[in-house]
Amino acid sequence: xxxxxxxxxxxxxxxxxxxxxxxxxxxxxxxxxxxxxxxxxxxxxxxxxxxxxxxxxxxxxxxxxxxxxxxxxxxxxxxxxxxxxxxxxxxxxxxxxxxxxxxxxxxxxxxxxxxxxxxxxxxxxxxxxxxxxxxxxxxxxxxxxxxxxxxxxxxxxxxxxxxxxxxxxxxxxxxxxxxxxxxxxxxxxxxxxxxxxxxxxxxxxxxxxxxxxxxxxxxxxxxxxxxxxxxxx
Numbered sequence: 584x585x586x587x588x589x590x591x592x593x594x595x596x597x598x599x600x601x602x603x604x605x606x607x608x609x610x611x612x613x614x615x616x617x618x619x620x621x622x623x624x625x626x627x628x629x630x631x632x633x634x635x636x637x638x639x640x641x642x643x644x645x646x647x648x649x650x651x652x653x654x655x656x657x658x659x660x661x662x663x664x665x666x667x668x669x670x671x672x673x674x675x676x677x678x679x680x681x682x683x684x685x686x687x688x689x690x691x692x693x694x695x696x697x698x699x700x701x702x703x704x705x706x707x708x709x710x711x712x713x714x715x716x717x718x719x720x721x722x723x724x725x726x727x728x729x730x731x732x733x734x735x736x737x738x739x740x741x742x743x744x745x746x747x748x749x750x751x752x753x754x755x756x757x758x759x760x761x762x763x764x765x766x767x768x769x770x771x772x773x774x775x776x777x778x779x780x781x782x783x784x785x786x787x788x789x790x791x792x793x794x795x796x797x798x799x800x801x802x803x804x805x806x807x808x809x810x811x812x813x814x815x816x
Contacts, residue, residue, distance in 0.1 A: 585648075586746050586778045587613035587636065592645035594631050594801075605631040607801040609645070613747075618773040619780045620789040623798035629782045630751070632798070636780055637670055637749040638662050650746045667692055671740030675752035677732045679724040679739075685711070686720040689739045696743075710738040714768060730761030737768060741777065748772070750781040754788065766791050 592609040595602055606628050613619055621629050634640035635647060638654060647654045650669060657665060672678075679688050689710055693703045711717040714734040724732050733753060740748055750769065754762030762785070770791045773779050781792065789795045795807040 584615045585612045586615050586617075586650055587611065587780075588646075588648040589635075590646045590648075592632075592635065592642045592647065594628075594635065594640070595643045605801050606635075606642070609801075609803060611796070611803070613778065613780060615746075615778055616773070616776050617778055617794060618770070618792045620792035620795045621780065621782045621798060622784070622786065622789060622795060623804075627798040628801040629798055631801075633749055633751055633780065633782050636747070637672060638666050667695055668743060669746045671743070671745035671748045673733070673736050673740045673748065673750040673753050675755040677724070677729075677736045677756070679732055679735060681723060681725045684721050684723055685716060685727075685735050688724065688735060689742055692739065692743055706742045707738075710742040711735075713741065713772070714738045728761065729757050730764055733757060733761070733765050734768065737765070737772075741772065746778060748777050748779045750779060752782055752784065754783070754785060762788075 589609050589611040592606055593604065594606040595604050597603075609632065621632065623629055631640065635642055638649075649665070652665065654662070654665070683691075686707055689707045690703050693706055698706070708717065708720075711720055714737050716731065716734050716738060719727065719731065719735075724735065727735065753765050753769065757765060766788050769779060769781070773791075783789065793808065796803055797805040797807075
């Protein structure tokens with residue numbers, strides 16, 4: 584079953600009278616349980632595509648269906664609700680709040696949904712346990728290593744069991760050992776059924792993915808699956 588269906592997605596930006604076409608006719612299906620890695624040089628459209636998938640940005644034209652939901656018909660408030668309930672985000676910079684402890688950071692999406700205390704307790708503890716950070720629940724992010732902070736960020740992203748986990752350069756601020764640990768964790772989550780879309784500049788980490796898309800100048804130039812490259816029409 585497809586979690587994501589993109590049909591002829593384009594994205595245009597205009598600034599000072601200059602128009603830039605960031606995405607040019609993107610067609611893409613992402614199946615449930617897939618781990619998709621998106622690669623390409625800086626400025627090729629990776630971040631723009633990830634923002635559209637995460638409902639942070641809207642396409643200029645084309646259609647985006649997420650878990651059978653037509654996102655074009657959503658109001659801004661409905662888009663925010665879908666992001667909160669159905670999409671998890673993992674960022675390069677972690678985006679944790681230092682004045683909140685680990686538990687409170689992971690609980691934020693549930694609190695925005697106004698879940699009950701019991702539900703928050705259960706979902707947060709399960710998420711922290713799944714990433715090996717349960718012993719640190721009362722710690723401030725400032726007292727954690729970069730790898731530990733990214734694990735907390737992943738716990739926050741998966742606490743609501745999202746249909747789609749959107750991951751932007753998850754190892755960009757980590758050393759190689761911590762980066763490998765985070766990628767192994769993502770692979771474990773994917774093996775348990777989590778659908779992941781990841782942007783990465785590190786070609787070695789695409790081995791964790793079940794499919795790799797290459798972008799260049801806003802277009803998909805190639806698709807690699809099961810180690811076999813094929814042209815992308």
